[in-house]
Structures are given as structure tokens and as C-alpha cells.
Amino acid sequence: MKSPEPASYASRTPSSGSRYTASSFPPYSPASASTAKKRNPAAEALRSIAGLFASCFTPPRPDASSNLDPSNSRSVASDGSGSGKRRRSSAGGSNSIYGSPTHNHKREPGSMKFTIDQIYRASNSFSPSFKIGQGGFGTVYKGKLDDGTLVAIKRAKKSVYDKHLGTEFVSEVRTLAQIEHLNLVKLFGYLEQGDEKILLVEYVPNGTLREHLDCTHASVLDLSVRLDIAIDVAHAVTYLHMYTDHPIIHRDIKSSNILLTDNFRAKVADFGFARLAADSESGATHVSTQVKGTAGYLDPEYLQTYQLTEKSDVYSFGVLLVELVSARRPIEPKREPKERITTRWAMKKFSDGSASSILDPKLEHNDANHLVLEKILELALLQCLAPRRQNRPSMRKCAEVLWGIRKDYKQLAALEIPSLPSYST
Numbered sequence: 302m303k304s305p306e307p308a309s310y311a312s313r314t315p316s317s318g319s320r321y322t323a324s325s326f327p328p329y330s331p332a333s334a335s336t337a338k339k340r341n342p343a344a345e346a347l348r349s350i351a352g353l354f355a356s357c358f359t360p361p362r363p364d365a366s367s368n369l370d371p372s373n374s375r376s377v378a379s380d381g382s383g384s385g386k387r388r389r390s391s392a393g394g395s396n397s398i399y400g401s402p403t404h405n406h407k408r409e410p411g412s413m414k415f416t417i418d419q420i421y422r423a424s425n426s427f428s429p430s431f432k433i434g435q436g437g438f439g440t441v442y443k444g445k446l447d448d449g450t451l452v453a454i455k456r457a458k459k460s461v462y463d464k465h466l467g468t469e470f471v472s473e474v475r476t477l478a479q480i481e482h483l484n485l486v487k488l489f490g491y492l493e494q495g496d497e498k499i500l501l502v503e504y505v506p507n508g509t510l511r512e513h514l515d516c517t518h519a520s521v522l523d524l525s526v527r528l529d530i531a532i533d534v535a536h537a538v539t540y541l542h543m544y545t546d547h548p549i550i551h552r553d554i555k556s557s558n559i560l561l562t563d564n565f566r567a568k569v570a571d572f573g574f575a576r577l578a579a580d581s582e583s584g585a586t587h588v589s590t591q592v593k594g595t596a597g598y599l600d601p602e603y604l605q606t607y608q609l610t611e612k613s614d615v616y617s618f619g620v621l622l623v624e625l626v627s628a629r630r631p632i633e634p635k636r637e638p639k640e641r642i643t644t645r646w647a648m649k650k651f652s653d654g655s656a657s658s659i660l661d662p663k664l665e666h667n668d669a670n671h672l673v674l675e676k677i678l679e680l681a682l683l684q685c686l687a688p689r690r691q692n693r694p695s696m697r698k699c700a701e702v703l704w705g706i707r708k709d710y711k712q713l714a715a716l717e718i719p720s721l722p723s724y725s726t
């Protein structure tokens with residue numbers, strides 16, 4: 302992955318998120334709780350496994366869900382032309398699902414279907430030199446399609462396929478392939494042939510947020526960039542929560558699932574655990590068989606009740622906000638006991654009136670940074686991380702609060718006189 306250059310910061314203008322307005326969100330569908338069977342959730346909760354998906358900038362197509370045919374879960378695709386027609390893949394006896402090409406303007410309508418030969422070509426037969434990562438889902442390769450499009454090729458390991466890639470998974474893929482938002486990693490397609498189960502997703506070139514907070518990419522993300530990233534994530538998750546009449550709960554929001562572009566736009570990845578939320582009007586509920594997510598980010602009320610709602614994502618987002626300002630991981634086992642759970646440590650500091658000590662030591666202490674820090678912590682610690690879900694804000698509300706923080710930050714930053722350089726003689 303490329304290291305960011307200072308110029309990239311400039312290219313991500315602080316106003317980059319201003320293209321979003323409240324009216325750019327799809328119509329609101331009320332949140333609805335889902336219930337789940339009680340099944341040894343704690344043991345299951347330690348690690349996220351699967352990895353996927355989806356982005357772009359266009360609102361969801363109103364006909365998206367009506368294009369689905371539940372009887373054809375492994376071989377349907379949304380029509381690349383946007384007509385909503387579904388197609389069967391006939392390539393080499395394989396089954397594929399392919400998403401809308403609106404994301405990729407180089408692509409002709411209908412060309413989002415993949416064959417195993419294309420994937421072999423794109424990844425140089427899964428050459429180790431094309432490998433870019435390894436996750437619970439399997440191995441991730443960087444690939445280039447024949448038309449030059451860069452993709453991340455996620456090749457499922459067998460254990461994941463056996464456990465997770467059944468009909469239910471494929472039907473989720475079918476839905477998620479139709480989701481497009483600038484801040485969601487786009488799912489291009491899915492292919493299974495013989496032992497190969499492969500996902501093709503948008504390639505996002507600049508590493509994960511976690512890597513940047515760990516400074517493995519040479520430069521330090523300044524606080525205004527982190528604030529923009531938080532806003533991008535809030536937009537993405539709001540979009541999922543308000544997606545047509547079927548809210549989608551991400552279920553695994555965490556810094557390693559936030560990928561960054563060269564301009565430091567954030568794209569939320571890994572919808573492996575996403576499930577369509579309950580349909581509140583029909584009274585139907587989504588029954589989850591196990592608690593899923595990642596330790597340190599899990600909503601305590603979900604752990605107690607096994608009821609999954611959008612507010613579980615809001616809780617994880619609160620953890621992510623604390624991580625963004627402190628650069629600490631949610632759980633830091635090597636620290637002294639009272640500092641091991643980052644949100645608890647931050648809450649104590651915050652209530653003791655020493656919020657500034659939470660700031661990532663790599664960041665400058667100045668008025669503008671202190672303002673952002675204080676306000677983000679207020680949102681995270683006092684609202685998103687509220688133990689009871691009804692006391693947490695919606696994700697949309699989080700986005701609105703963050704817009705306000707960015708506005709205040711910009712005003713204050715404009716007033717700040719840059720410190721004079723010091724010269725040693």
C-alpha cells in the first residue's frame with residue numbers, strides 16, 4: 302500500500318464532506334429490533350470473520366429490492382444496465398453475482414460478471430506477490446481486471462465457506478451488491494466454482510484506519526482528517542441504517558474495517574456480518590444464531606439481550622471515535638489494568654476534567670484540537686456509549702453532531718496564529 306504524502310492532506314479538503322446534506326439520505330425507515338437465539342455468544346464474539354463489500358455515491362435504486370429472486374440465490378446478478386433485470390452467469394459452470402457498474406465508469410453495462418479465468422488473470426493465478434492481506438474470511442489479493450479496474454479479490458478459505466457461505470450468505474451478498482455509496486467499499490461480484498468462493502470488491506489503496514493510527518504509513522493523520530473520517534463513516538452507516546425499507550446493520554464497525562483512499566476518504570468495508578434488520582411493520586425479526594462482532598466494540602446490551610438493532614452500530618461507532626482521538630485500540634492488554642479498556646480509561650479522564658490527556662500523543666495540543674477532542678468525546682462517551690440503547694443517538698444524529706464540530710473547528714482553526722518557527726544558532 303502506498304504511503305500517504307503530505308500533499309494528500311491538502312487534496313482532501315475540509316469541505317470534502319459538505320457535499321452531503323441531510324436531504325442526500327434516503328427516506329427514513331424506523332429502526333427495528335431483531336431478536337436472536339441464545340447461544341454461547343461470548344465465545345463467538347471474539348473475532349470477526351468474513352469480509353466484504355460495497356460503495357458509491359448514488360442513492361439506492363428504488364427498485365433494488367424488488368429485483369431479488371429468493372429462489373435463485375447463487376446465480377443472480379443485478380443487471381449492470383440498471384434496468385433491474387437479473388441474469389444468470391453461464392461462465393464456465395460458475396455462479397456469479399455482480400453489482401451495478403455505475404460505480405465504475407470504464408465498465409460497459411452488464412460487464413460485472415466474472416469468470417474464474419478473469420480472476421486468475423487479474424491475480425496472476427493468485428500469485429503470492431499479489432497478496433495484500435489475510436483476514437478471517439481468507440486471503441486478499443490485489444488484482445487488475447482486463448479493463449484496468451483495480452479490485453481486491455477475497456478468496457474464502459474452506460472453513461469459512463463451510464460455515465458461512467451458505468444460501469443465507471449468498472442472499473446477503475445479492476442485496477449488498479446493489480448498495481452504492483461513496484463511503485462503502487463496493488462489492489463488485491461473487492463467484493463460486495468448484496472449491497473456489499471468491500468476492501471481488503473495490504480496491505481501496507491507502508490501507509486501513511488502524512494502520513494509520515499505528516503510524517505504519519509514515520505520516521500522522523491530523524485531527525481534522527480524523528474528524529472527516531468519522532463523518533465519512535457516519536454517512537456510510539447512516540446510509541445502511543436508512544437503506545430503502547430494509548435497514549442494514551453493519552455489526553462489525555472497527556478501525557481495521559475502515560479503508561482509506563489516497564485522499565483520505567474513508568470507505569467502510571466488511572459486511573460479512575451484516576444482516577437485513579427486522580422489518581418492523583411485518584413484525585418479522587431477524588434471528589441471529591450467534592453474537593458476532595469484535596471484542597472491544599460490542600454493544601453490552603446486545604451481549605445481554607442478543608437483540609440486534611442499529612444502536613449496536615452506534616455503540617461500536619462510539620468506540621471508534623475514542624480510538625480516533627486517542628489512537629489507542631479498544632483493548633490494550635499491555636497497559637496497566639485501569640487503562641486496558643480504552644473507553645473506560647477515557648471516561649474516567651473525561652469525568653475528571655482531564656480530557657486533554659486522552660489526545661493521541663502524536664497530535665498537537667492547541668485550542669482547535671482541544672475543542673474537537675472535547676466535543677467528540679462528549680458525543681462518544683456521553684451518547685454513543687450509553688449503556689441503554691434508547692439513550693444512544695441515531696447514526697444520522699451522530700453525523701449531524703460531527704458536522705457541527707467540523708464547523709466549529711474550522712472557525713477556530715482559522716483564528717489560530719501559526720506558531721513561529723524556532724531557529725537554533
Ligand SMILES: Nc1ncnc2c1ncn2[C@@H]1O[C@H](COP(=O)(O)OP(=O)(O)OP(=O)(O)O)[C@@H](O)[C@H]1O
Binds near residue numbers: 348506
Ligand atoms: N477492498 C480492499 N482494498 C484494499 N485492501 C483490502 C481490501 N479489503 C481488504 N484489504 C486488505 O486485506 C486485509 C485483510 O482484509 P479482511 O477484510 O479479509 O480481513 P480483516 O478485516 O483485516 O479481518 P477480519 O475480517 O478477520 O476482521 C485488510 O487488513 C487490508 O489490508
